[in-house]
Amino acid sequence: MPKKTAAKPISLATWNINSVRARLPLMKAFLDAHDPDILCLQETKVRDDQFPHELFEQHGYTTRLIRGQPGYNGVAIFSRLPLQLAGKLNLAGRDDCRHIAATLPDGTVLHNYYVPAGGDVPDVTKNDKFAHKLDVLAEMTKWSAALKKKAGREILVGDLNIAPLETDVWSHKKLLDVVSHTPIETEGLLKMMAARGWVDAVRHFVPPAETLFSWWSYRSPDWEAADKGRRLDHVWVSPQLQDSLKSARVAKAMRGLEKASDHAPVIITLDSAG
């Protein structure tokens, strides 16, 4: 009997790039350093016919799935494994470019989301953007419950614009009234996780007692010293994939380079998802 050799784990990154056209040198630095097999982007802020895809092709990505609009939003998936487009959901009745999905070679479906930030005021009667965010959250919860019945293999990544745990923000108490960490959002996100049994792939490796951030505001002159961050970017896997998880990390160094995005990439590795 030939010995089974362990396949090399697949690496998967998610990154809110905050305009892909404004970040090409940053993107090149990231690809040179980390070279993920699959790369999911949010806030590309570019129409599909203007997407600067040459850099990604030069780095060996043969799959390019993009969904953009002028100025705002926009999601994309690049891969060196062959992926098939699996859908583009319109969230909360809008055709905003906030979701795109792909099927991996082994049938796992990868969902890339950009959840609305929700504006500044956490009150649905005063802020339509917050109401919209909660609508999207409720819809994703229903969608997650429907997925549970199918019991397939799925990965959900993206900028969910919610930091669910107390250790996902620099000050739990100070941020209880701040959009991204209000109880209605954090409890809503945990309900969404429970609806599918989503496993937080990053907290699988980084204990919930440890603080961990993926976003630091531009409005802080010394973001690193102040370290007033939040963990807004997530990678979740369906329960069947939990035992395949190999590692997870935030590539914080990318936040410190010239012309950085305000988000850092989140990278996981897992066995045999492709």
Next chain:
DNA sequence: ATGGTTGGGATCCAA
């Protein structure tokens, strides 16, 4: 209590 920064595409909006 307030303002701080960034990108896109118009002279302001979204984050």
